[in-house]
Amino acid sequence: xxxxxxxxxxxxxxxxxxxxxxxxxxxxxxxxxxxxxxxxxxxxxxxxxxxxxxxxxxxxxxxxxxxxxxxxxxxxxxxxxxxxxxxxxxxxxxxxxxxxxxxxxxxxxxxxxxxxxxxxxxxxxxx
Numbered sequence: 727x728x729x730x731x732x733x734x735x736x737x738x739x740x741x742x743x744x745x746x747x748x749x750x751x752x753x754x755x756x757x758x759x760x761x762x763x764x765x766x767x768x769x770x771x772x773x774x775x776x777x778x779x780x781x782x783x784x785x786x787x788x789x790x791x792x793x794x795x796x797x798x799x800x801x802x803x804x805x806x807x808x809x810x811x812x813x814x815x816x817x818x819x820x821x822x823x824x825x826x827x828x829x830x831x832x833x834x835x836x837x838x839x840x841x842x843x844x845x846x847x848x849x850x851x852x853x
Contacts, residue, residue, distance in 0.1 A: 731786060731796040735779030738803060742773040745811070753814075761814045768810035775799045775832060782839060788846065795842060798835030802828045 746769045749757070757765065782795045806828025809821045 729793055729796055731779045731783030731793075733783075734796065734800065735776050735781075735783055738772060738776035738779060738800075742769055742776055745769055745772070749814075757814060761816075764810040765814035768807040768814065771810075771832070772803050772807040775803050775835075778835065778839070785839075785843065785846075789842070792842075795835050795839045798831045798838060802831035802835060804828070805831060 745765075749762070749765045749769070753765070779796055779799050782799070806825055809817075809824040809828065812821045813819065
């Protein structure tokens with residue numbers, strides 16, 4: 727079964743709004759300033775990469791190719807945002823050692839997206 731990156735991106739965006747609202751209303755009085763900052767960063771990066779997955783899903787409709795971009799964005803979200811969410815909820819600080827692996831997955835995903843998109847829009851029109 728091929729992953730549907732538009733659906734996965736939309737679900738991730740849905741979770742971004744849910745997790746942001748949860749922090750603003752349900753965790754407001756339970757998190758200290760550092761935990762709140764971790765949570766906000768996690769939501770911000772998850773939102774950005776949810777949009778990236780949506781864009782990649784639309785791109786895939788224009789040009790065939792692998793799924794590396796989508797998998798990197800998904801893995802990056804799980805590792806980067808997931809570790810920050812965990813620390814925001816009180817997980818040990820060593821969870822922060824996981825975060826850079828997620829950041830690396832994001833970078834690989836964006837690089838792969840740029841590589842896959844090369845030449846788009848430069849096709850010669852057929853007469």
